[in-house]
Amino acid sequence: MLWGLVTAYYILSYPEIRWDWKTIKADKVYFPNNFMWGTATAAHQVEGNNTNNNWYNWEHQKDSNGSPRIHNKDKSGIAADHWNLYNNDIGLMNDLGVKYYRFSVEWSKIEPEKGVINKDALDHYRNVCTALIDSGLTPVVTLHHFTHPMWFENLGGFEKAENIKYFIQFSEIVFNRLSDIVPIWCTINEPAVYVSQGYFNGVFPPGKRDPTLAGYVMKNLLNAHVRVYRHLKTLPNGDAAQIGLVKNITQFDPLRRWHVLDWYLSQRLNDVFNNNTINLLTTGQFDFYLPTMADIYFKNDNAINALDFIGLNYYSRMHVKGHLSPTAPFTFELRPQDTQTDMPYAIYPEGFYRAVKNISKLNVPIIITENGIADDKDDRRKLFIERYLYALYKSILDGYDVRGYFYWSLIDNFEWAEGYMMKFGLYEVDFITQERKLRPGSHAFSKIVNQPGADKRGYIVSIGEKAPELLLEYTDGRKIHLSDFRGKIVVLQFTASWCSVCIQEMPHLEKDVWQRFKDDGLILIGIDRDEPLEVVQKFQKKVGTTYPIALDPGAKHFSKFAHKNSGVTRNIVIDKNGKIVFLTRLFDKEEFQNMIDKIEFLIKQ
Numbered sequence: 142m143l144w145g146l147v148t149a150y151y152i153l154s155y156p157e158i159r160w161d162w163k164t165i166k167a168d169k170v171y172f173p174n175n176f177m178w179g180t181a182t183a184a185h186q187v188e189g190n191n192t193n194n195n196w197y198n199w200e201h202q203k204d205s206n207g208s209p210r211i212h213n214k215d216k217s218g219i220a221a222d223h224w225n226l227y228n229n230d231i232g233l234m235n236d237l238g239v240k241y242y243r244f245s246v247e248w249s250k251i252e253p254e255k256g257v258i259n260k261d262a263l264d265h266y267r268n269v270c271t272a273l274i275d276s277g278l279t280p281v282v283t284l285h286h287f288t289h290p291m292w293f294e295n296l297g298g299f300e301k302a303e304n305i306k307y308f309i310q311f312s313e314i315v316f317n318r319l320s321d322i323v324p325i326w327c328t329i330n331e332p333a334v335y336v337s338q339g340y341f342n343g344v345f346p347p348g349k350r351d352p353t354l355a356g357y358v359m360k361n362l363l364n365a366h367v368r369v370y371r372h373l374k375t376l377p378n379g380d381a382a383q384i385g386l387v388k389n390i391t392q393f394d395p396l397r398r399w400h401v402l403d404w405y406l407s408q409r410l411n412d413v414f415n416n417n418t419i420n421l422l423t424t425g426q427f428d429f430y431l432p433t434m435a436d437i438y439f440k441n442d443n444a445i446n447a448l449d450f451i452g453l454n455y456y457s458r459m460h461v462k463g464h465l466s467p468t469a470p471f472t473f474e475l476r477p478q479d480t481q482t483d484m485p486y487a488i489y490p491e492g493f494y495r496a497v498k499n500i501s502k503l504n505v506p507i508i509i510t511e512n513g514i515a516d517d518k519d520d521r522r523k524l525f526i527e528r529y530l531y532a533l534y535k536s537i538l539d540g541y542d543v544r545g546y547f548y549w550s551l552i553d554n555f556e557w558a559e560g561y562m563m564k565f566g567l568y569e570v571d572f573i574t575q576e577r578k579l580r581p582g583s584h585a586f587s588k589i590v591n592q593p594g595a596d597k598r599g600y601i602v603s604i605g606e607k608a609p610e611l612l613l614e615y616t617d618g619r620k621i622h623l624s625d626f627r628g629k630i631v632v633l634q635f636t637a638s639w640c641s642v643c644i645q646e647m648p649h650l651e652k653d654v655w656q657r658f659k660d661d662g663l664i665l666i667g668i669d670r671d672e673p674l675e676v677v678q679k680f681q682k683k684v685g686t687t688y689p690i691a692l693d694p695g696a697k698h699f700s701k702f703a704h705k706n707s708g709v710t711r712n713i714v715i716d717k718n719g720k721i722v723f724l725t726r727l728f729d730k731e732e733f734q735n736m737i738d739k740i741e742f743l744i745k746q
């Protein structure tokens with residue numbers, strides 16, 4: 142009985158979000174003008190010749206049964222030879238139309254021995270950054286992406302708090318060399334993945350299976366992030382640099398929604414994998430509790446707000462099945478109804494939206510630092526890209542502060558324990574000839590990157606900006622400033638009597654927006670472009686709308702929002718703080734419906 146109630150509580154509190162993909166036009170997405178589009182890689186996965194780090198060692202080891210550590214006995218080796226071919230690869234980025242590139246610097250190349258700096262390696266990364274900038278791209282640097290030098294690993298790596306200082310020293314050296322030309326920095330990539338794979342599942346180096354140690358390594362990694370963040374901020378360019386942590390979110394959902402054990406364990410896994418990092422950075426408190434396995438708590442007030450942005454990596458969710466076993470209380474299972482990728486991740490765009498919502502609790506701008514699909518046959522990539530980007534677009538419409546998206550990955554690469562079998566690249570790499578070829582499914586990405594954004598369609602304002610001030614004069618002679626409506630949701634409709642699309646749209650504005658929301662305090666104002674009072678009055682009568690209309694002599698209001706010679710039929714939704722939150726152009730039924738959903742969402746807030 143009690144279990145039943147607990148399960149019912151879970152089911153009601155965490156309803157399964159499912160969107161009706163048959164009715165969604167997933168390629169109709171309009172991202173803001175200044176949205177940061179990019180691709181991502183990591184040093185060890187693409188550069189080649191990393192022979193002095195924890196992964197090199199791992200690739201050359203066997204497990205206790207004599208089996209190789211990496212699928213198919215693969216070794217990273219020369220990888221995609223990105224170390225030498227970076228100029229070519231920058232060309233590939235230009236072909237896609239992206240303007241940002243996230244990559245990591247290889248600590249073991251920069252500091253091959255403790256305290257010994259290889260100047261050439263540092264210069265190499267500076268050359269990469271300069272080449273990017275010369276090609277119109279902005280570099281985004283990750284300081285730790287799963288690999289570090291052997292000497293650091295031999296000292297105990299992040300198992301020991303006293304080793305954090307070495308990572309800080311290394312970070313300072315890189316920052317001093319590059320911070321005048323690199324505006325965005327990621328400290329550590331996915332602490333929770335590093336820990337779960339290296340210390341819980343034992344499939345990444347150092348291959349341990351020790352939940353308590355996993356908790357301590359997590360503590361040290363997060364404290365390392367906090368200390369590096371605080372330290373870099375004190376250096377020259379530190380203030381201007383955007384410095385953040387990269388957080389993988391993977392939701393843990395119950396395999397059997399009616400089963401209390403599946404729910405309970407899913408929640409604990411969400412806590413240790415996802416929520417405790419968010420808690421630490423917002424409250425300074427950290428809990429790592431897994432029943433019968435680990436129970437660690439610490440407090441670090443310095444962690445509160447120790448980031449300028451959060452990098453979100455999102456791929457999919459896991460389905461958890463509970464067992465009454467103290468040694469193996471849960472397993473992860475695939476569901477037959479899901480479309481799988483080549484990794485054990487189902488295609489789950491709704492989860493991307495959930496992840497953005499969850500990470501937004503940090504209250505800092507969100508950059509999607511990784512998202513992509515392993516798809517050797519290239520028969521799911523297009524669908525993946527369109528649906529995940531639709532989910533992201535929807536999250537922006539709903540007010541989440543997402544600033545950019547980096548596709549994982551630019552090129553095929555060494556996918557850690559899975560070796561070269563996983564094909565994440567937008568470009569396929571022939572690892573013998575080092576030739577790169579754009580996969581057909583990747584066109585979906587460049588199409589969205591290059592299509593006009595919501596605010597490229599003649600708009601000069603962007604979503605997220607403050608609406609300009611206007612002194613509006615209604616047809617009945619009343620005068621009012623736009624700013625007088627602060628605290629209310631305002632829709633401005635730009636229209637004209639000669640505009641047939643406007644005439645088509647106006648009855649819908651009347652019925653679905655004005656009549657529906659006016660009693661909730663919504664302000665809707667038509668603004669008629671450059672026509673005399675009598676014409677506007679006649680026009681209003683003819684279309685039969687009852688919401689107020691203001692005059693716009695010389696299109697002076699219009700030209701504060703859009704290029705003067707661009708067309709009317711535009712709606713601008715402004716939130717209670719005077720911020721532009723939605724822009725429409727022409728009368729597209731789906732976009733119009735999205736606007737209504739947005740208004741409804743704002744009213745309910």
Ligand code: FCB
Binds near residue numbers: 330454511556557
């Ligand atoms: C992430 C890693 C990245 C890549 C993708 C597929 O967890 O950060 O290096 O392996 O998964």
